Amino acid sequence: MVSNNQLFHLFLFLCFFQITCLHAQLCTQEQSSALLQFKQQFSFNKSASYLHCDSVGILSYPKMESWKEGSDCCSWDGVECDNNTSQVIGLDLSCSWLNGTIHPNSTIFYYFPHLQSLNLAFNHFGMSPITSEFSRFTRLTHLNLSASVFSGKVPIEVSFLKKLISLDLSGNYDLRLEEPGFELLVQNLTKVRELNLGDVNISSVVSNSLLNLTSLTLLDLSSCGLLGKFPDGVFHLPHLIELHISYNLALTGYFPEFINSSSPLQHLRLISTNFSGELPDSIGNLKSLKTLYAPFCKFYGSIPTSLGNLTELTRLAISYNNFTGMLPSSLSNLGNLVKLGVQYNNFEGKIADFLPNAKSLSYLYVGSNNFSGPFPSLVANLTSLVELDLSNSQLTGPLPSWVFSLPALCYFNLSNNKLTGHVKEFKSTDLIAIDLSNNSLYGRFPSSTFKLVNLTSLILSSNNFSGELDMLCHAVSLRLLVLSSNSFNGSIPQCLGNFSTYFSVLDLRKNNFSGTIPNTFVKGNSFEIINLNGNGFEGTVPKSLVNCKMLRVVDLGCNKFSDKFPFWLEKLRWLQVLILSSNKFHGPMPASKAKFPFLNLRVMDLSDNYFTGPLPKTYFKNFNAMMNVIEANFKLQYIEKSLVGSMYLYAYHYHDCLTMVIKGSTIEMAKVLTIFTVIDLSKNNFEGQIPQIIGKLNSIRGLNLSHNSLTGHIPTSLANLTMLEWLDLSSNKLTGEIPRQLNNLKSLAVFNLSQNQLIGPIPQGNQFDTFLNDSYIGNLALFGPPLSDTCSDPRPPQQEDDTNSSSGFNWYVILPGYGCGLVWGLVMGYLMFSRGKPQWLVRIIEGERNESRKRFKKHAHRNRGR
Structure with missing residues (x-):
């Protein structure tokens, strides 16, 4: 029994406890007011x-x-x-x-x-x-x-x-x-345990004072602009669990030796630093290590077998280094791995020899090495795989059907291998990116793939897939569709232009598509690259393309379009590339009325069409992106589209590909630099003179106006095009002399003035000493090296007159030439007929032939040297 006295004391204790608690929960009025004033800010x-x-x-x-x-x-x-x-x-x-x-x-x-x-x-x-x-x-x-x-x-x-x-x-x-x-x-801060900066x-050298922070458990100095050598002793701080020094490009160092196994280090990130050297065998002593991220460094050599001792390791990324040899089979011991990234090194052997049988492995990146052999069967057991990259691995043989049954796949990249077979339906409904490009896969691609609601990137280029795109309308999240170099056919569905939110890259080049392009591009769409080159599309260019405000590339070349020049595209301020070549475009190019037409255009290819009238002078006047480009002020970039992935950018990274005539040869460029600037208006019916205003485009690399009906003189303003690497004005009706000012074009590698009506001497020196006879053939009144007719100009020296007669022939040049040849021919003929075959004449003629061969070889050698 509890006495009344005990109950009384219990009551007093409870009252005291309640009063104490109430008192402890009440903050002061001044602190309450201060917090409310702080809130009002x-x-x-x-x-x-x-x-x-x-x-x-x-x-x-x-x-x-x-x-x-x-x-x-x-x-x-x-x-x-x-x-x-x-x-x-x-x-x-x-x-x-x-x-x-x-x-x-x-x-x-x-x-x-x-x-x-x-x-x-x-x-x-x-x-x-x-x-x-x-x-x-x-x-x-x-x-x-x-x-x-x-x-x-x-x-x-x-x-x-x-x-x-x-x-x-x-x-x-x-x-x-x-x-x-x-x-x-x-x-x-000598007591600090966690320092995250x-x-x-x-932007300074790492302080050696860090070695005094012996209580540190976490040190994060990533992206701090650190310089110099990182102190080895920091790795050995007695309580350090996490060390992050990634993204310090000027930070150097080596992976230190770990003599004993007492280090508590669990997480180490060295991404994008200048760390180099080999991984020491003592790395196997880091028994507590769970994360090792060291991609984008300068490590080299082979991977030590002891790495397989790190059984606690869950994340290992050593991609983008210079590692060589075979990955040790001991890596198969890493049963706790969640991520493994070894791509972009020089590893060799077979993937199956080192692949860990880790049931928890979710991210596997082993592409872009020197691996070989069949598709690794062990992948079938990795049912937790979310991202799989076996690209550029020289895999051969059939693509196993079970790979499409992996239930959790989001990212799937098997590009650039030698795999064969059909593609089955994917079991995973969470797929975001698929890249099967550059293999030997064939057949109809499963239409159910387009119904995947999360699919943003589908790259199937350079295979032999077939079928139509009737299911494209279901791909509501699609951002990037690359089907180039296949056998797809049919027409583009009308829904294409209704993708207003995400769709940015459409690449259907080199297929068997036909029909017209839907005129349904809605306002607010996100298209940046549309490449339909090499199909059978016909009709007109849809005017609704003007709603694609973000367009950077429009390539409609090698089709059957029949239309006038789509001048409304001049309003697209971000357009960099416009290719309409090899179609049936016709009529004159209208004078632009826009204030800034084609403001950022860098490539215009209208070749092999039926355009008429004068050259588009108003466009030349306003091509600002081809004028006064100081390349030193520009970071070299490609015309591309990147979509953010999880670990790296693989299938989300697309480079635009263009096929053009460059320096006289048809070339397919897998990557196009943004400083690449070209105008190709060849193989049309343009007429009139080449406007002097074209000399303002002093940043272009290539100019091709060949196979037209252009007349008049070669403008001296072309000498301003100091970046020019190829110039083709052949097969026109140009007259007058070759401007000596063109001698200033020191970057010029290909020069073609053939099949015109040019007269006078060919300029000598600089690049002109590298051009061969083919650059000038078909101009009967040109003379001087490298032409075989070396009769000199009989006229006294005079200043070049850019307003010479536009007549195709100047008889005061041609007649003396005929005279010179006529006299020489009569004399030689008389001697041969009167004396048989005099040996002295044979020696002269043979000597001339030998000299001609020597000159040809000399010029050919110089041209190759350029």
């Missing part, structure tokens, strides 16, 4: 947080909405109080939709002297600086300002927070930590 916008938070799996919501006047601030969302003192000791406002700036006079800096933890990550603070007032929180042990759009210089005062255990400033791409800030930070611009 911000608006709440979901876009300020949700992208970052979703990517790391954190729920985002406006925590401050629960903060109401009159209620206990210790009960507010994100606020933590000390149970004994009621002082606010923690603020977690991460992922809280905060949109605004934090001012130095903010109340938060003056009423919270006991604050120990402050988390403002994943908000949007409007590029405001990190104020030095943060140093007032002298008791802070945890400070997280990551990915919250801070900018400017990190104040040195942050290094005064000597009690910090965790500091995270990562993900603020406009933050910089200038000297001596980084050195002070490392010297003062990823994406903060440090």
Whole structure:
């Protein structure tokens, strides 16, 4: 039995406990008011947080909405109080939709002297600086300002927070930590365990003071612009679990030796650094290692067998290096692997010899090596595969049907092999990207594939697939469709133009498609590249193409289009390539009325059509992308489309391919540089003179106006085209002399003026010494090397007159030439008939032949040397 006295004491204890708890839960009025004033500095916008938070799996919501006047601030969302003192000791406002700036006079800096933890990550603070007032929180042990759009210089005062255990400033791409800030930070924060400065611009040599941070468990200095050699000792810090120094392109170092197996290191990322050398055999001592990412480095040599000892390893990526030899069979011991990436090295052997039998393996990238043999059968057991890349692996034989039954596939790349057979229906409904290009697959491609609601990329080029595209309308998420070089047929479905949201690349070149192109392109569509070259399309160019505001490439060459020039395309300001060659386009090209027609056009190929009238002078005048291009100011890029994948960019990366006549030969370019600039108007019925204005296009590489009916002189302004590599004006009716100013075209490799009515001497020196007779044949009044007729010009020297007569022949040049030949012929004929076959004449003639051969060989050798 419990006595009354005991009950009384129990009652008193409960009352005291309740009063204590109530007292502990009530924050002070001044702290409550300070927090409410802090709240008023911000608006709440979901876009300020949700992208970052979703990517790391954190729920985002406006925590401050629960903060109401009159209620206990210790009960507010994100606020933590000390149970004994009621002082606010923690603020977690991460992922809280905060949109605004934090001012130095903010109340938060003056009423919270006991604050120990402050988390403002994943908000949007409007590029405001990190104020030095943060140093007032002298008791802070945890400070997280990551990915919250801070900018400017990190104040040195942050290094005064000597009690910090965790500091995270990562993900603020406009933050910089200038000297001596980084050195002070490392010297003062001796208790820090987690130091995350990823994406903060440090741009200095790595401080050796890092070796004094013996409590570090996490160090992230990725994308910091670090320079010089990374200290080996950092790898050996006694408690270091995670080390991330990726994306520091100027950072050098070697993979260190690990003499004993006591290292706690679990996660190591060296992506895109200048680390080099071989992997040491002692890597097998890192028994705790779970993640090793070292792609895009400069490692070389063979992979040590000891790597197979790392049985805890879940992620191994050593792609894009210079590793050689065979991957050790010991890798089959890595039964916990989730990701394996070894592509783009020089490994050899058979994939089956090293492939781990890991039931959890979800990401397998082994393409672009020197592997060979049949499709590895072990893949059939990897039922968790989400992404599979066996591209460029020299795989041969039939493609096994079971590969289409892998249930979880999202990314599937078998491109550039020698696989044969049919493609079956895919079991996975989650497929996002399929790349089977450059194999020997054949038959009808399963139409059910187009019904996959997540499919964004389908690349089947260079096979022998057949069938129609009647199911294309179901591919509602498709962004990239490349079916080139197959046997597909039929017409394009009417729904094509209705893809308004995603569809950006349509490549159907070199197939058997026919019919007309639907005139259904809606406003707001995303098409960037449309390549229909080499089919049987006919009719007119749909005017609704003008709705494709993002178009960069339109290639309709080698079809049966019959239309006038589609001048409305001049409104597409991003258009870089326009190819209408080998069709039945006709009529004159109208003078443009647009203010800036074809503003970014770099390639115009209208060759082999029936265009008439004068050359398009107004277009030449406004081709701004072909004028005054300073290549040193441009990063060399290809005309391409990239769609973001998960680990790398493979099937999501598309280079536009063009087929053009370049330097006299038909060439297919698998990649097209954005600085590639060409005009080809050959094989039409253009007439009139070549306008002087064409000389403004001083950045073009190739100009082909051959096989037209152009008249007049070669404009001297062509000498301004200093980047020109080939110039073809052959098979026209051009008159006058070859301008000596063209001698300035020092990049010119191919030059063709044949079959015109040109007169006078051929300029000598520079590139003209490399051109052979073929460049000038068919111009009866031209003379001088390399032509075999070397009779000199009888006229006295005179300045070139660009306004000479337009007549095709100048008789004062031709008649003396005939005279010279006539006298020589009569004399030689008389001697031969009167004396038989004089040996002295034979020696002269044979000597001339030998000299001619020597000159020809000399010019041919120079031309090849160019």
